[in-house]
Amino acid sequence: MRIELSNIEKIFNRGRHNEFRAIRDVSMEIAPNRITCLKGASGSGKTTLLSMIGCLSRPTSGRILLGERMISGLPERFLTDIRRHTFGFVFQRFNLIQGLTVLDNIMIPAYPLGLDHGELKRSAKLLLKQFGLERVSNNPVQWLSGGEAQRVAICRALINDPGVLLADEPTANLDLKNSREFMELIGNLSESGKTILMTSHDPLVYESPVVDEVVEMHDGQIMVK
Amino acid sequence: MKAFIRKQGFLIDFTLSSLMRRKGKNIGLLIVYGLIVFLLASVMLFSHALRKEAGLVLQGAPEIVLQRMVAGRHALIPADYLDAIESIRGVAGTEGRLWGYFYDPAVGANYTVMVTPDYELSGNEVVIGAGISRIRGVAEGDFFSLRSDKGKTYVFKVKSLLDSESELVSTDLVLISEKAFRVLTGIPEGRLTDIILKVRNPREVQKVAEKLVARLPDTRPILREEILRTYDSIFAWRQGIVFVLLLGALLAFVIFAWDKASGLSAEEKREIGILKAVGWETGDVLRMKFWEGAIISFSAFTLGYLAAYLHVFYSSAVLFEPVLKGWSVLYPQFDLVPFVDGLQLATLFFFTVFPYTVATIIPIWQASITDPDAIMR
Amino acid sequence: MLFNPPVIALIMVSVVVTLMLLAAAGLAVQILMYWDIGSGSERQLILERRTYLVSTLLTWVFASELISLMLFIYNAESMSGQFVGAMCATGVLNVNAWGWPALFLKLIIFFSGAVWLAINHLDNQGFDFPLVKVKYLLLLIILPLVMVEAFVQLQYFLGLKPNLITSCCGSLFSSEAEGVVGNVSSLLPSTALLLFYGAGLLMMLSGTWFLWRKSGGWVFSSLSVGAFIASLAGMISYVALYVYEHPHHHCPFCVLKPGHDYAGYALYLPLFAATALALATGAVSRWKHVPSLSAVVESNAPRLAWLSMMLYALFFSVATFFVLRSSLVMAPFW
Ligand SMILES: Nc1ncnc2c1ncn2[C@@H]1O[C@H](COP(=O)(O)OP(=O)(O)O)[C@@H](O)[C@H]1O
Ligand SMILES: [Mg+2]
Numbered sequence: 001m002r003i004e005l006s007n008i009e010k011i012f013n014r015g016r017h018n019e020f021r022a023i024r025d026v027s028m029e030i031a032p033n034r035i036t037c038l039k040g041a042s043g044s045g046k047t048t049l050l051s052m053i054g055c056l057s058r059p060t061s062g063r064i065l066l067g068e069r070m071i072s073g074l075p076e077r078f079l080t081d082i083r084r085h086t087f088g089f090v091f092q093r094f095n096l097i098q099g100l101t102v103l104d105n106i107m108i109p110a111y112p113l114g115l116d117h118g119e120l121k122r123s124a125k126l127l128l129k130q131f132g133l134e135r136v137s138n139n140p141v142q143w144l145s146g147g148e149a150q151r152v153a154i155c156r157a158l159i160n161d162p163g164v165l166l167a168d169e170p171t172a173n174l175d176l177k178n179s180r181e182f183m184e185l186i187g188n189l190s191e192s193g194k195t196i197l198m199t200s201h202d203p204l205v206y207e208s209p210v211v212d213e214v215v216e217m218h219d220g221q222i223m224v225k
Numbered sequence: 226m227k228a229f230i231r232k233q234g235f236l237i238d239f240t241l242s243s244l245m246r247r248k249g250k251n252i253g254l255l256i257v258y259g260l261i262v263f264l265l266a267s268v269m270l271f272s273h274a275l276r277k278e279a280g281l282v283l284q285g286a287p288e289i290v291l292q293r294m295v296a297g298r299h300a301l302i303p304a305d306y307l308d309a310i311e312s313i314r315g316v317a318g319t320e321g322r323l324w325g326y327f328y329d330p331a332v333g334a335n336y337t338v339m340v341t342p343d344y345e346l347s348g349n350e351v352v353i354g355a356g357i358s359r360i361r362g363v364a365e366g367d368f369f370s371l372r373s374d375k376g377k378t379y380v381f382k383v384k385s386l387l388d389s390e391s392e393l394v395s396t397d398l399v400l401i402s403e404k405a406f407r408v409l410t411g412i413p414e415g416r417l418t419d420i421i422l423k424v425r426n427p428r429e430v431q432k433v434a435e436k437l438v439a440r441l442p443d444t445r446p447i448l449r450e451e452i453l454r455t456y457d458s459i460f461a462w463r464q465g466i467v468f469v470l471l472l473g474a475l476l477a478f479v480i481f482a483w484d485k486a487s488g489l490s491a492e493e494k495r496e497i498g499i500l501k502a503v504g505w506e507t508g509d510v511l512r513m514k515f516w517e518g519a520i521i522s523f524s525a526f527t528l529g530y531l532a533a534y535l536h537v538f539y540s541s542a543v544l545f546e547p548v549l550k551g552w553s554v555l556y557p558q559f560d561l562v563p564f565v566d567g568l569q570l571a572t573l574f575f576f577t578v579f580p581y582t583v584a585t586i587i588p589i590w591q592a593s594i595t596d597p598d599a600i601m602r
Numbered sequence: 603m604l605f606n607p608p609v610i611a612l613i614m615v616s617v618v619v620t621l622m623l624l625a626a627a628g629l630a631v632q633i634l635m636y637w638d639i640g641s642g643s644e645r646q647l648i649l650e651r652r653t654y655l656v657s658t659l660l661t662w663v664f665a666s667e668l669i670s671l672m673l674f675i676y677n678a679e680s681m682s683g684q685f686v687g688a689m690c691a692t693g694v695l696n697v698n699a700w701g702w703p704a705l706f707l708k709l710i711i712f713f714s715g716a717v718w719l720a721i722n723h724l725d726n727q728g729f730d731f732p733l734v735k736v737k738y739l740l741l742l743i744i745l746p747l748v749m750v751e752a753f754v755q756l757q758y759f760l761g762l763k764p765n766l767i768t769s770c771c772g773s774l775f776s777s778e779a780e781g782v783v784g785n786v787s788s789l790l791p792s793t794a795l796l797l798f799y800g801a802g803l804l805m806m807l808s809g810t811w812f813l814w815r816k817s818g819g820w821v822f823s824s825l826s827v828g829a830f831i832a833s834l835a836g837m838i839s840y841v842a843l844y845v846y847e848h849p850h851h852h853c854p855f856c857v858l859k860p861g862h863d864y865a866g867y868a869l870y871l872p873l874f875a876a877t878a879l880a881l882a883t884g885a886v887s888r889w890k891h892v893p894s895l896s897a898v899v900e901s902n903a904p905r906l907a908w909l910s911m912m913l914y915a916l917f918f919s920v921a922t923f924f925v926l927r928s929s930l931v932m933a934p935f936w
Binding site for chain 3: 269450453454457458461462464465466468469507508511567568571572574575576579580582583586587589590593594
Binding site for chain 1: 234236246500502503504506509596597598601
């Protein structure tokens with residue numbers, strides 16, 4: 001699915017003394033079925049932009065088109081609805097719920113959809129198998145290693161079969177070996193037809209051969225190549 | 226519809242596991258909540274049961290009791306009034322009664338001494354209530370003494386004990402023969418304490434009472450209906466007073482609930498942030514929290530009510546005993562008849578679940594509107 | 603004043619509910635003033651999030667009002683022992699002039715609540731919240747209603763003096779009684795029968811028309827109000843007699859007593875639910891022309907109407923069952 005941004009602005013604390021323009025007039029297009037990477041220094045606005053694209057927050061002004069649909073300006077309730085079916089997220093810190101098992105963790109995004117329990121469990125197990133996690137599926141998540149936790153987070157992102165995978169600094173908490181494995185996984189996912197958008201300031205990510213496009217950000221703006 | 230129900234199933238599932246993950250905090254809440262329910266339910270069940278008991282007792286009571294008044298004071302009534310009454314239409318039966326109170330300085334208690342045709346008692350036999358038997362330590366076949374108005378002590382043989390089915394009224398009762406009663410009290414032949422009337426048709430009671438006053442102007446009829454009404458309002462009123470006293474406890478509980486609901490741990494906040502980030506909507510979080518409240522309320526309510534039920538009906542309200550014992554030395558030991566009542570449940574709901582829910586609405590809402598992208602920062 | 607726990611509970615609930623509605627109304631006024639759905643501003647986001655709070659508050663307000671309606675009747679029933687002349691709830695409501703108004707206000711609030719919740723539910727499904735103005739204005743209308751109810755109820759309880767002598771269902775619901783109630787009670791059973799089933803039939807027909815032609819939702823709603831009133835009248839003048847198996851006992855409350863197989867619950871629950879759903883049907887179907895809602899209205903309104911008609915059918919079946927089962931023979935009185 002094509003994603004198109006035009007003249008996106010994000011202003012925090014507007015009208016107050018600590019007003020801050022995090023994103024300034026960004027226009028860009030994210031190509032479907034490709035891997036795009038947002039690179040830039042810390043604080044340059046990558047996460048903010050990613051969260052607006054992923055319907056986690058709304059731009060102060062500007063338009064975001066998701067396929068044919070205008071999603072900027074929709075109330076949160078409907079943004080959430082779109083998000084569930086379109087985007088999967090992998091966060092910088094893996095953000096798994098402690099105390100729940102691996103299986104329970106990856107099923108959580110599907111709960112509000114009210115699917116059949118047995119079916120949901122089956123597709124969750126299938127995903128775990130695909131990512132080599134079936135051995136740990138009933139362990140609580142605090143027992144996992146960093147690499148495993150990352151893969152569980154990816155499974156969770158894929159449980160509702162979204163078309164777009166968004167990842168915020170996915171390698172920030174991984175060692176070298178796991179980072180390489182992650183890039184390999186991402187390459188496979190892209191081949192299976194997913195659109196992938198990542199942010200990173202890790203050269204291992206943005207210089208990786210699997211990345212199709214790198215967009216550089218600076219102070220809330222996109223640097224022209 | 227199916228999806229909706231399945232969704233609620235998932236939410237409840239998640240809520241249960243989330244409650245289990247925070248056992249300490251939730252068990253604390255459950256105990257305090259359950260205790261409040263227990264306290265209020267005990268008061269309600271107990272006073273309601275007492276009232277019911279009294280009602281049951283009065284059911285067997287005569288429709289009208291007729292007393293004679295002399296200078297505004299209760300006086301002995303001549304036995305020949307009986308004839309004047311029997312001719313009134315609607316009166317199905319009359320009976321003269323002899324009874325009075327005896328103070329026993331040995332134990333500091335008041336007995337009700339009464340003549341009854343139900344037991345064939347000879348001049349030196351009595352039947353006594355369970356309370357007296359306990360306090361005086363006398364059983365069937367033992368001897369029991371009473372002092373007459375002339376200061377003479379008469380000894381009686383205890384023929385039997387009154388069964389304790391409705392101990393509330395019979396606990397301090399002494400049944401005695403007419404002859405012995407007259408000797409003890411000095412009430413002359415031809416005089417009675419009062420007269421009771423049976424009226425078959427309840428609609429005629431008022432009419433009969435009016436005729437009594439017209440025909441025997443020095444008498445005062447006391448209607449059973451009136452006593453019942455007084456009982457009803459006295460019990461309801463007492464209960465009300467206790468509830469008002471308990472409002473303080475209730476307020477403390479509300480503050481406690483508010484505090485628990487708004488003082489989310491960092492861990493819990495992060496969890497809600499994760500849920501929102503992975504696709505839960507504000508409404509989903511609200512619904513999840515609603516189920517949480519429902520589960521806690523239901524458990525606390527059930528536990529508290531059950532405990533109160535056992536307390537009142539199977540342990541004779543032990544915890545209230547010290548309070549009530551102050552009323553009378555002869556504290557009745559009764560088994561109240563168990564019952565459940567919709568009015569009580571609804572009232573209890575408004576005194577416990579309702580305040581809890583109201584206190585948690587705003588904290589829950591505040592938790593549910595966490596920014597979905599909060600965990601990315 | 604009579605001072606028992608249910609009375610304290612009812613007063614407390616009416617006060618708390620009024621406060622909750624006041625808070626909700628305060629939020630509603632802010633929302634009405636600053637609402638700007640197209641804006642991506644933080645203020646708009648905050649307002650949107652407050653709508654959740656308003657919805658939650660109101661859901662609880664109306665749920666509490668419903669339970670308080672039941673408690674009010676139970677309580678009246680249980681206090682009948684404390685007043686000379688009262689045998690059931692009727693007598694206790696008659697103790698002073700505030701009793702019946704309090705009950706009627708509770709009924710009106712129950713039905714307004716059903717309508718408000720239906721509109722709110724509908725609005726939440728339109729991506730541009732097209733009914734925000736409508737529902738919050740409606741909320742501002744319900745607020746005074748709830749305040750008046752709290753006041754009337756308080757007056758009623760304050761005026762409950764134990765020495766008052768009241769009259770009960772025997773005299774209020776009798777053919778000799780004055781006013782509307784007397785008229786209703788003295789309706790010839792044949793007339794009552796006609797009214798009872800006639801209004802029901804009309805309402806059913808309009809419901810069928812609505813399901814078939816997808817229009818006339820408000821006709822269905824209005825006729826259901828008519829059917830509701832006719833049903834209550836029918837209960838008093840006709841069905842009650844058969845339930846009690848007594849040709850002159852017209853009371854609408856005594857049916858709730860355990861002695862009558864809980865007939866009251868079997869009759870009133872479907873009747874009230876059906877009427878609430880019928881009102882909701884009208885309130886929902888009215889917004890078919892709003893683009894963002896038409897699909898939802900298309901699927902929801904018929905479902906509401908359908909459910910409402912099923913419940914009405916249940917009510918009439920139960921009523922008919924009680925009449926047929928009864929050993930009372932009315933023929934000589936017709
Ligand atoms: N909610 C917020 N309120 C105020 N400032 C914010 C908020 N979120 C992010 N910022 C600011 O926006 C800027 C961009 O942040 P971010 O998008 O997280 O950058 P990056 O992901 O590139 O490190 C930072 O300077 C940050 O302080
Ligand atoms: Mg970042």
